[in-house]
Amino acid sequence: xxxxxxxxxxxxxxxxxxxxxxxxxxxxxxxxxxxxxxxxxxxxxxxxxxxxxxxxxxxxxxxxxxxxxxxxxxxxxxxxxxxxxxxxxxxxxxxxxxxxxxxxxxxxxxxxxxxxx
Amino acid sequence: xxxxxxxxxxxxxxxxxxxxxxxxxxxxxxxxxxxxxxxxxxxxxxxxxxxxxxxxxxxxxxxxxxxxxxxxxxxxxxxxxxxxxxxxxxxxxxxxxxxxxxxxxxxxxxxxx
Numbered sequence: 001x002x003x004x005x006x007x008x009x010x011x012x013x014x015x016x017x018x019x020x021x022x023x024x025x026x027x028x029x030x031x032x033x034x035x036x037x038x039x040x041x042x043x044x045x046x047x048x049x050x051x052x053x054x055x056x057x058x059x060x061x062x063x064x065x066x067x068x069x070x071x072x073x074x075x076x077x078x079x080x081x082x083x084x085x086x087x088x089x090x091x092x093x094x095x096x097x098x099x100x101x102x103x104x105x106x107x108x109x110x111x112x113x114x115x116x117x
Numbered sequence: 118x119x120x121x122x123x124x125x126x127x128x129x130x131x132x133x134x135x136x137x138x139x140x141x142x143x144x145x146x147x148x149x150x151x152x153x154x155x156x157x158x159x160x161x162x163x164x165x166x167x168x169x170x171x172x173x174x175x176x177x178x179x180x181x182x183x184x185x186x187x188x189x190x191x192x193x194x195x196x197x198x199x200x201x202x203x204x205x206x207x208x209x210x211x212x213x214x215x216x217x218x219x220x221x222x223x224x225x226x227x228x229x230x
Contacts, residue, residue, distance in 0.1 A: 043220035108161040
């Protein structure tokens with residue numbers, strides 16, 4: 001596909017359940033980011049992947065949150081034992097190799113809206 | 118730590134009028150600055166970016182932004198707003214190293230007829 005895709009687009013779950021959110025980055029993009037957008041907190045960085053490794057996990061809010069990336073492509077964000085405060089839109093972005101300016105534009109997917117009842 | 122402030126939560130502009138959305142950043146090094154737009158139910162779309170060089174940058178949809186180092190500002194402007202510009206606008210600063218984006222809280226633009 002031409003852009004970043006995310007699935008599911010909407011997810012409703014019950015408190016205490018585990019959920020998995022998927023991100024398919026733009027083909028060939030080596031960097032992948034997860035962000036969270038919620039009413040109270042705005043847009044927050046969660047985790048960054050370069051290839052399959054995650055050198056920056058500083059934004060993960062608790063140990064209930066984890067993410068992995070396989071084959072340098074698809075990434076899955078897993079939230080265990082979901083809480084109501086996890087309700088938010090989870091956005092994924094990807095970027096390619098460094099341009100002349102040394103900074104890589106991030107392209108965002110449409111997001112997954114998570115509702116925890 | 119880096120931060121971005123967008124002081125206006127909501128702005129209402131008449132169609133055809135000019136627009137300026139304010140953004141102030143805090144970052145120790147030379148910043149990489151971005152403006153994104155988010156329409157209802159949509160992801161974030163990049164409007165424009167500043168990396169270096171000319172401080173007035175042009176973007177898509179007729180938007181421009183001016184980087185002012187002395188004021189730590191990167192305000193977004195458009196000379197004539199269209200109804201389709203109604204959306205939420207986010208200013209962001211990109212960090213060096215891992216290059217994550219730090220976003221402001223956003224400004225919701227309403228366009229009145």
